[in-house]
Amino acid sequence: MATDSPAYRPATLLVQGGVERSPFGETAEALYLTSGFVYDSAEQAEATFKGEIAHYQYSRFGNPTISMLEARLALIEGAEACRCTATGMAAVHAAMLSHLKAGDRVVASRALFGSCHWIVSTLLPRYGIATSFVDGGDLAQWRAALATPAALVLLESPSNPMLEIVDLAAVAALAHAAGAIVVVDNVFATPLLQKPFELGADVVVYSCTKHIDGQGRVLGGAVLGRRKWVDEVLQPFIRNTGPSISAFNAWLLLKGLETLALRVEAGCRSAAAVADFLAAQPGIARVWYPSRADHPQRDLAMAQMTAGGTMVTFEVAGGKDAAFRLMNALRLVKVSNNLGDSKSLATHPATTTHMRIGAEERARLGITDGVIRLSVGLEDVRDIQDDLARGLAAVSG
Numbered sequence: 026m027a028t029d030s031p032a033y034r035p036a037t038l039l040v041q042g043g044v045e046r047s048p049f050g051e052t053a054e055a056l057y058l059t060s061g062f063v064y065d066s067a068e069q070a071e072a073t074f075k076g077e078i079a080h081y082q083y084s085r086f087g088n089p090t091i092s093m094l095e096a097r098l099a100l101i102e103g104a105e106a107c108r109c110t111a112t113g114m115a116a117v118h119a120a121m122l123s124h125l126k127a128g129d130r131v132v133a134s135r136a137l138f139g140s141c142h143w144i145v146s147t148l149l150p151r152y153g154i155a156t157s158f159v160d161g162g163d164l165a166q167w168r169a170a171l172a173t174p175a176a177l178v179l180l181e182s183p184s185n186p187m188l189e190i191v192d193l194a195a196v197a198a199l200a201h202a203a204g205a206i207v208v209v210d211n212v213f214a215t216p217l218l219q220k221p222f223e224l225g226a227d228v229v230v231y232s233c234t235k236h237i238d239g240q241g242r243v244l245g246g247a248v249l250g251r252r253k254w255v256d257e258v259l260q261p262f263i264r265n266t267g268p269s270i271s272a273f274n275a276w277l278l279l280k281g282l283e284t285l286a287l288r289v290e291a292g293c294r295s296a297a298a299v300a301d302f303l304a305a306q307p308g309i310a311r312v313w314y315p316s317r318a319d320h321p322q323r324d325l326a327m328a329q330m331t332a333g334g335t336m337v338t339f340e341v342a343g344g345k346d347a348a349f350r351l352m353n354a355l356r357l358v359k360v361s362n363n364l365g366d367s368k369s370l371a372t373h374p375a376t377t378t379h380m381r382i383g384a385e386e387r388a389r390l391g392i393t394d395g396v397i398r399l400s401v402g403l404e405d406v407r408d409i410q411d412d413l414a415r416g417l418a419a420v421s422g
């Protein structure tokens with residue numbers, strides 16, 4: 026298939042990468058909504074199960090629509106192989122549990138998505154896996170934690186919600202010296218803005234629920250890595266534990282990928298403008314946006330990423346009361362804990378996504394009660410700014 030060529034540029038791969046046409050020659054990717062597959066003969070079934078011939082068996086193991094999504098994601102990421110899952114958390118869980126065993130050690134950055142934090146802090150220790158957290162932006166802490174052998178490093182950059190940047194190349198070098206594989210949750214950067222494999226990552230995971238769908242419709246996840254690891258470590262785990270994605274959701278995600286570059290580019294442009302707008306407002310104590318000169322790790326962010334992303338985090342002077350007043354006065358921007366959507370969404374992390382980690386951990390991460398996380402969507406940026414001005418007027422009024 027000529028369109029599978031990795032020589033094509035990302036925008037082309039997003040639209041045509043990985044397409045496998047049926048004999049009917051359909052234009053759009055075919056949706057194979059089937060649980061099972063039939064064989065020409067008992068002999069063909071036997072040969073399939075022996076691994077002598079390539080034939081789909083059962084959609085828990087593989088499905089042509091899902092395979093197209095996996096092929097397209099692998100091409101965009103520059104990965105040897107990809108497996109998709111029902112959710113982003115299923116992807117993180119499968120990437121970690123397929124690789125780990127009792128007695129192993131995991132080191133993770135503290136600033137993780139809430140459920141990733143739970144897996145590291147609560148689930149893994151139950152199975153005899155030792156875990157420790159470091160402040161992701163502090164290389165000295167990584168160095169200390171990785172001075173003893175480890176099996177796996179999990180990190181997120183930029184982090185949710187404070188947009189902290191981890192030095193991927195430096196941490197990967199330390200992790201590899203300690204014997205660990207590096208798993209990067211690349212959701213905030215999207216497959217377009219940051220290439221973790223080029224910086225030393227071994228595995229990249231996505232919640233496809235976010236920018237890859239980008240239209241608030243379905244859940245999905247992806248794990249990308251080397252062919253040998255995916256075939257020998259990840260695939261048996263997925264095949265036998267069943268976190269498989271629906272072919273229907275995979276089909277919607279293929280359609281989402283077709284517009285990913287346009288959406289991310291527009292979202293980044295608007296987010297940068299919104300960050301500058303907010304920074305100029307009197308009621309705002311602080312703004313975090315990776316490409317702004319006042320981001321504490323701006324140089325590192327721009328060395329690793331090609332743009333600042335679609336997320337802006339800011340702190341309203343006046344704590345929870347002011348943050349709630351601002352959010353309740355918004356009419357265009359919706360209050361929601363989702364992100365990466367075409368609709369602009371505002372979240373109060375301290376009382377929602379990061380409530381369960383507790384006040385002490387929130388304080389360590391800098392998530393104060395005045396912090397609001399904004400996922401900038403595809404509306405006209407002037408309307409988003411007008412809405413935020415309305416919110417700020419409600420704080421001071």
Ligand SMILES: *Cc1c(COP(=O)(O)O)cnc(C)c1O
Nearest residue numbers: 112113114138210212232234245
């Ligand atoms: C949303 C998210 C996840 C989890 O993905 P789901 O699809 O909701 O399961 C993991 N990591 C990050 C950074 C996320 O934003």
